[in-house]
Amino acid sequence: MATVDLNRVRKSYGAVEAIKGIDIGVADGEFLVLLGPSGCGKSTLLRMVAGLESITGGEIAIGGRVVNGLEPKDRDIAMVFQNYALYPHMSVFDNMAYGLKIRGLPKAEIQARVAKAAEILELGRFLDRRPSQLSGGQRQRVAMGRAIVREPAAFLFDEPLSNLDAKLRTQMRVEIKRLQDRLGITSLYVTHDQVEAMTLADRILVMNHGVAEQVGTPLEVYQRPASLFVAGFIGSPPMNVLDARFDAAGQGVALPGGTAFLLPRPRPDMAGRPIKLGVRPEHLAVTSGDGPLIVTVDLVEALGADTVVYGRLPDGEGMVVRVAGLPFCREGETLRVGAPPDALHLFDAETGRRLAD
Amino acid sequence: MTRDRANPRSGGRLMDMVPHLILMLGVLIFAFPIYVTVIGSTWDAATIGRGNLPLTPGGEMLNNYASAWSESQGNRVMHTPVRIMMWNSLVMALVIALGKIAISIISAYAVAFFRFPLRMVFFWMIFITLMLPVEVRIIPTYEVVANLGLIDSYAGLTIPLIASATATLLFRQFFLTIPDELVEAAKIDGAGALRFFVDVVLPLSRTNIAALFVILFIYGWNQYLWPLLITNSAEMETVVIGITKMIGNGEAATDWNLIMATTVLAMLPPVAVVVLMQRWFVKGLVDSEK
Ligand SMILES: Nc1ncnc2c1ncn2[C@@H]1O[C@H](COP(=O)(O)OP(=O)(O)O)[C@@H](O)[C@H]1O
Ligand SMILES: [Mg+2]
Numbered sequence: 215m216a217t218v219d220l221n222r223v224r225k226s227y228g229a230v231e232a233i234k235g236i237d238i239g240v241a242d243g244e245f246l247v248l249l250g251p252s253g254c255g256k257s258t259l260l261r262m263v264a265g266l267e268s269i270t271g272g273e274i275a276i277g278g279r280v281v282n283g284l285e286p287k288d289r290d291i292a293m294v295f296q297n298y299a300l301y302p303h304m305s306v307f308d309n310m311a312y313g314l315k316i317r318g319l320p321k322a323e324i325q326a327r328v329a330k331a332a333e334i335l336e337l338g339r340f341l342d343r344r345p346s347q348l349s350g351g352q353r354q355r356v357a358m359g360r361a362i363v364r365e366p367a368a369f370l371f372d373e374p375l376s377n378l379d380a381k382l383r384t385q386m387r388v389e390i391k392r393l394q395d396r397l398g399i400t401s402l403y404v405t406h407d408q409v410e411a412m413t414l415a416d417r418i419l420v421m422n423h424g425v426a427e428q429v430g431t432p433l434e435v436y437q438r439p440a441s442l443f444v445a446g447f448i449g450s451p452p453m454n455v456l457d458a459r460f461d462a463a464g465q466g467v468a469l470p471g472g473t474a475f476l477l478p479r480p481r482p483d484m485a486g487r488p489i490k491l492g493v494r495p496e497h498l499a500v501t502s503g504d505g506p507l508i509v510t511v512d513l514v515e516a517l518g519a520d521t522v523v524y525g526r527l528p529d530g531e532g533m534v535v536r537v538a539g540l541p542f543c544r545e546g547e548t549l550r551v552g553a554p555p556d557a558l559h560l561f562d563a564e565t566g567r568r569l570a571d
Numbered sequence: 572m573t574r575d576r577a578n579p580r581s582g583g584r585l586m587d588m589v590p591h592l593i594l595m596l597g598v599l600i601f602a603f604p605i606y607v608t609v610i611g612s613t614w615d616a617a618t619i620g621r622g623n624l625p626l627t628p629g630g631e632m633l634n635n636y637a638s639a640w641s642e643s644q645g646n647r648v649m650h651t652p653v654r655i656m657m658w659n660s661l662v663m664a665l666v667i668a669l670g671k672i673a674i675s676i677i678s679a680y681a682v683a684f685f686r687f688p689l690r691m692v693f694f695w696m697i698f699i700t701l702m703l704p705v706e707v708r709i710i711p712t713y714e715v716v717a718n719l720g721l722i723d724s725y726a727g728l729t730i731p732l733i734a735s736a737t738a739t740l741l742f743r744q745f746f747l748t749i750p751d752e753l754v755e756a757a758k759i760d761g762a763g764a765l766r767f768f769v770d771v772v773l774p775l776s777r778t779n780i781a782a783l784f785v786i787l788f789i790y791g792w793n794q795y796l797w798p799l800l801i802t803n804s805a806e807m808e809t810v811v812i813g814i815t816k817m818i819g820n821g822e823a824a825t826d827w828n829l830i831m832a833t834t835v836l837a838m839l840p841p842v843a844v845v846v847l848m849q850r851w852f853v854k855g856l857v858d859s860e861k
Contacts, residue, residue, distance in 0.1 A: 266755050287761035299752035303774040312770070313760035360760075 216277030216290070216367035216400055217242050218263065224271035225258055225424075232258045234424040235272065240368075243398040245391075249411040250421035251447070256404040257372055259421070263402060264370050265289050277367050287316075292361035293370040296377060298353045300345040300360075306332075307341040310359045324363075331359040334393065351382045358390070362397070369394070371403040375410065387413060408448050412436070420444045438559075442566040445492050445559060451522060451534045453559065454498075458491040460484045467491055467560070471529050473506045478555045481569070489569075490561040495522065495536035497557035500543075505550035509533050516541045525549065605838075611831035612636070619827040631828060639832040650817050653833050656810040659802075660792055661840060663728050663809055667791030668784050670733035676776065679742030680768055684754065694743075701736040705797055713800055723807045728798060732791070738783055745779050746772065781851035789841045810837040 218240040225233035232255045240246045248256040261267040263274055265286035274281055281289045292313075300309050307328055314324045332338045335355040345353055354374060361369055374390070375383045391414055394401055405411055411418050412432040420427045420435060420443075428440035439445035445453045458467040461474065464485035468474040475491070499505070509525035523535040523543065535551055543549060560569040607626075611619055614629035639653045681687075682694050705712075712731045721727030749772070757767045773780075798809045808816070814837065817830050845852070 264755075264759065266758065286755075286759045291759070293756070293759050295752045295756060297750060297752050299750065299756035301753070301756075301771055303771075312762075316761040316766065360756075 217275075218246075218368050218400055218402065219275040219278075220259075220263075220272070221275070222272040223259070223262060223269060223274060225255070225262060225267065226270045232424050233262070233270075236419075236421075236424075236426050238419055238426065238429060240400055240402065243400055245394050245401045245403065245414060245416045247411040247415035247418045248402065248404045248421060249408065249415075249418050249447070250406065250427075252406055254421045255424040256406075256421055258424075260293075260370050260372055260402055260404050263289075263368075264291055264293050290367040291370055292364040292366040292368075293372065294354075294357045294361050294374045296373040298345070298357040298377075300353060300356055302345055305342050305344060306337060306348070306356050306359075309345065309356055310363050313360065313364055327363040327365070328359070331362040334362065334396075335359050335389075350378050351386060354378060354386055355389075358393070362393075367400065369399050369401040369403075371401065373404055373406070375405075375407075383410075390414065408450065412448075420447060422447075438568065439492075440568050442490060442492070442561050445561070449494055449496075451495050451536065453492045453494050454533055455561075456491045456493075456527075456531055457563070458489050460487050460489060462486055467558075469527070469529075471527065475506065475553070475558060476555055477558065477560075484569070488563040490563055490566070492559035492561060493553045493557055495534040496520075498533075498535045498537075498551050498553050500535065500537060501550050501552045503550055505552035507533065507551040507553075509535065509549045509551050511543055511545050511547045511549060514541050514543065514545060523549070608831050608834050612828060612835050614828055616826050616828045619831075620825075635828045635832040636836070639829045639836065650829075651805040651808045651813055653810065653813070653836055655806065656808050656813040656833075657836065657840070659725075659728075659807060660809040660811065660837070662725055663794065663798065664788050664791035664840070666725065666729040667732050667794070668787035670729065671735040671738050671787050672780055672783055674733055675735045675738035676742050676773075676780070678739045679746055680772060682739070683743045683746035684764070697736050697739050699736075700734070701740075705732060709796065709800065716801060721801075723802055723804050727801050728807070728809075729791075732794065732797060735787075738787070741783065742776065742779065745776060749775065778851055778854045781848055781854075785844055785848050785852045788844050792841050 220236055220238045223233060223236045224231070236259060238246070248259060250256050258267060262269050263276075265281065265284060265288075269282050276289055276291065301312065304312065310328045310331060311324050314327065319327075328341070329338075332341060335358060337352070337355055337359060340348060340352060340356075345356065348356065354377075357374070371390075375386050378386060387410055390403075394414075403410075403414060415432050417429060417431055418435050419429045420440075422443050428435055428444045430438075430440075435444060435448055439448060439453075442455060445455065456469055458469050458475075460467055460481065462485055463480065464482040465480045466474050466476040467489055469491070498507075508528055509523070510528075511523055511525045513524040515522040515524070519538065521537050521539060521541045523537070525533050525535070527533055533551070535549070561567065562569060607624065610626060610628055611624055612635050613632040614624065615631045615634075618624065618629065641652050641654065678697065682690060682697070716722065716727045716731060719727075721730075753771070754767070757771055762770060793811060794809070795811050795815075798812050802808055802812065810833065814830060814833055817833065818825055
């Protein structure tokens with residue numbers, strides 16, 4: 215068990231800068247999820263921690279010890295790969311035991327550790343099988359077992375559930391969470407799936423183009439996204455973002471069509487300035503007649519528990535509304551929609567950063 | 572399933588038989604010379620010498636094989652006993668096959684898994700030697716081997732044939748199919764380059780190794796031109812060379828019965844290797860067990 219500290223970590227591939235200076239301290243036993251779209255540098259960052267990629271700049275420390283110059287095997291980490299990366303010619307037992315054998319642990323100790331991991335992961339019956347004789351979920355568990363038996367300072371996961379079907383993914387997600395709670399081992403977990411991130415993480419690091427956009431608990435990231443990027447990436451369907459402008463007194467913001475929203479706290483300093491106004495589809499409410507937004511319905515998606523309405527404002531801007539329950543309107547209808555003041559998110563029109571509130 | 576579909580239709584049976592007939596014809600054409608050889612090895616020299624060999628077995632089989640196997644009792648000059656020639660051939664084929672596999676799997680490992688300066692230069696150099704079969708470089712190679720004093724030795728017989736671009740390329744292609752993540756998992760498990768080679772790469776390559784062994788053993792066994800140059804003494808003769816030398820040059824009658832017996836014996840080891848390793852051989856050619 216240990217902390218993992220990244221200090222202004224950078225990575226370049228020739229002229230291309232994949233990681234542009236990331237700072238994060240992962241506490242002992244914490245579950246940190248690296249979340250971001252494909253190609254944003256999550257894997258690169260994780261592989262730098264693992265020692266599989268060289269570090270162009272900055273420092274990585276595991277358990278207080280700088281590991282920049284250490285081989286993967288000397289970093290006291292274990293990694294779970296997306297494709298499991300099991301040794302195809304070894305039994306499940308040998309797959310888990312291999313790293314321990316190399317480290318020269320006594321046979322009895324190896325036996326005991328593998329037996330314990332197999333019990334936790336319910337792999338006891340499969341110890342003699344080859345990976346090819348297992349299902350995807352079982353292979354995934356063997357990969358986890360291989361990490362567990364090492365009793366490392368930190369677990370590194372690179373999209374470990376991406377190759378599983380939806381049902382198994384949910385199930386394994388719960389298992390990983392339970393396992394990490396039980397073992398309390400510091401974990402870094404890469405994913406592009408926001409649901410995985412929200413459910414697993416103690417904290418999420420949202421990445422975009424090699425930059426950390428925000429670090430926070432899942433609820434912080436959801437409730438107070440630090441940038442338009444985070445606002446758009448977390449939440450489904452994504453947040454509605456509209457061009458707007460502060461009124462002359464800074465008491466509220468108005469859309470180009472004239473629709474005005476009162477702010478919970480006035481911002482006289484911003485009076486008259488352009489702004490991006492964000493509001494989540496699930497925070498919009500359909501009102502009986504006095505809602506400030508007039509939405510013409512384009513498409514209605516019935517999800518069962520919820521209904522998602524895709525529509526447009528009079529000026530043609532798209533608007534998504536998510537309401538609990540069964541469909542209540544049809545295509546072509548107009549709805550009056552409103553949002554409570556504390557559901558409004560304000561972002562700087564130029565930088566896309568959240569305005570301090 | 573596709574086979575079942577042909578049967579219910581009228582004429583299906585006939586359509587099934589045509590390929591079989593063609594195959595049987597092929598087998599006959601292929602097998603007949605071997606049959607003649609086997610039959611020939613059971614008659615005495617005089618019968619064959621008259622020029623009309625019966626197509627049924629004769630009674631000289633034990634005699635022929637015994638005299639081919641050990642010392643000559645035939646009409647012509649002393650020939651090397653088959654048991655010595657077979658031994659020479661066996662050593663040559665085994666050393667060539669195993670040597671080629673050992674050298675090429677290591678070179679392929681280097682080219683496929685390591686980043687070192689001039690890696691692609693080395694790769695292309697290996698690749699280019701594909702265009703230089705033994706026959707092309709035989710004179711300079713002979714010169715080198717002669718200067719090293721390796722004429723009439725197993726080393727001279729085998730070492731120049733051991734380098735193998737083909738096997739190196741085959742192994743490299745196979746190694747490239749081993750996922751990067753597996754290599755990385757092994758790194759994290761703490762396996763160094765040598766351990767990874769022994770614990771992971773070799774076991775994963777075993778069907779490929781078996782398939783190559785069959786091919787290379789036969790290649791080594793059938794070598795003709797090189798052993799012809801490099802062996803002078805009768806003690807070093809290989810069986811393929813021996814057979815040609817047994818054919819008389821007109822001064823003495825040729826012992827066709829002994830040649831036939833020797834030929835049959837010479838066929839046995841390659842056949843044995845193919846039969847014994849058939850399962851692995853096919854597996855190595857068909858799948859890569861991953
Ligand atoms: N070996 C490499 N050489 C050059 N560029 C690379 C290499 N590996 C990754 N990259 C680049 O770095 C960026 C981040 O990649 P990666 O970390 O794999 O993204 P993610 O895991 O978030 O999808 C990508 O733009 C990718 O093209
Ligand atoms: Mg990735």
